[in-house]
Amino acid sequence: MAVSTILVPQVTLFSLLINTIWGSLRTMASVAFLLGLALLIPVFAEESRERTLGVMINLQVILFTTIGLEIGFSRFGLSFRRVLPNLEPFTGLLLDHLLQTAIISLVGIVLFYLGKRKLSRIE
Secondary structure (H helix, E strand, O other): OHHHHHOOOOOOHHHHHHHHHHHHHHHHHHHHHHHHHHHHOOOOOOOHHHHHHHHHHHHHHHHHHHHHHHHHHHHOOOOHHHHOOOOOHHHHHHHHHHHHHHHHHHHHHHHHHHHHHHHHHHO
């Protein structure tokens, strides 16, 4: 994230730090989502091909969730820049990104809880 931000002309230190922090937050939210999904739908397979397929399915779920949030928010007009027209474009994008990260985090927490309950019933 930092390298791609540095490549932008006229980048400021503030935007570099903010983009790196927001990218890290999104990564942590995605990992929580994936771990919760793996707990809820564990892949118990002896063959590596089946395990790899299960991991790939989980990665596709988070990918399409992220794409769905990006498209859905812009399609339904739920962007901060549309709701608050006087907002600076950079701030609006950051707030949109933060809202989507919060949604992914909440879904990850719910999946963690459901996966934990499922595993405790198995034992």
